[in-house]
Amino acid sequence: MSDLLDRLRERGWRMTAQRRVVAEVLEGDHVHLTADEVHARAVAKLPEISRATVYNTLGEMVLLGEVIEVATDKRAKRYDPNAHRPHQHLVCGQCGQIRDVHPTGNPLAALPDSERFGFRISDVEVTYRGVCPNCAT
Amino acid sequence: MSDLLDRLRERGWRMTAQRRVVAEVLEGDHVHLTADEVHARAVAKLPEISRATVYNTLGEMVLLGEVIEVATDKRAKRYDPNAHRPHQHLVCGQCGQIRDVHPTGNPLAALPDSERFGFRISDVEVTYRGVCPNCAT
């Protein structure tokens, strides 16, 4: 059921109730919660979990590459558990809804060597912005 | 000299010393300052300028499309006055340096209709991440 928990255990993570809860909250596709939302949902399952623990746990998951940090809006970072399939994000500027999308081609290829200024490039982040059908009424 | 100021005046902006200073701070290419950095430089030219004014002024410039908000790192937003030429950003993960780059092709084209979920898409934001020559030693 929980691939995420299994992978974490395999990496020698000590399994605590808190970490389990955070991982559970993040399950599923198209999940893009802020740290605060994760905390709120975690508290619902485990009332005494602290904010610092949620931040720590999310931070560790990001370091391990199990979760991706997304900065789609100006406010808080969001956390995306769909880390094992490369994808980009489609954001509604009105309601803030976020969808995972999978463009064709490799966006890295669009950047010619002459525009790389000697950088060793490891990653591209693409965010499409627009208005979703609901908000477009 | 200051195109930005001229354009703002044309749009009926009341020209104040504070707004002039903020616009001056933002002049030039490859300028990507945080609001706080803008404030610090503005204070150097006009000591009594307040933080709120800098935030207001930057916000208004963004609304007018004269300046772009960039969220390349997790911390503060940055402000990019190079709004009239479409471009993307190349960020060094170590030192945080940011460069404007101009990829070939239109990144919008990479997203097939089937992946648009009915959204009306107006904008794409692309951030390349890597390590700059200086930090790569």
Added chain:
DNA sequence: TCCTACAATGGACAATGTCTAAGTCAAGCA
């Protein structure tokens, strides 16, 4: 079962951004 290192807690602190009430001033007009 007991130990110990790792994890969680909670609260202070830091950084960034927003709001408001009151004062100030740019720009149009007589």
Added chain:
DNA sequence: TGCTTGACTTAGACATTGTCCATTGTAGGA
């Protein structure tokens, strides 16, 4: 030039998001 007016600025309180640290708790191995 000197008013008038409403837009602009100010200072600082407040809100939100994230980080740190000393203390307490506990998972998992011996």
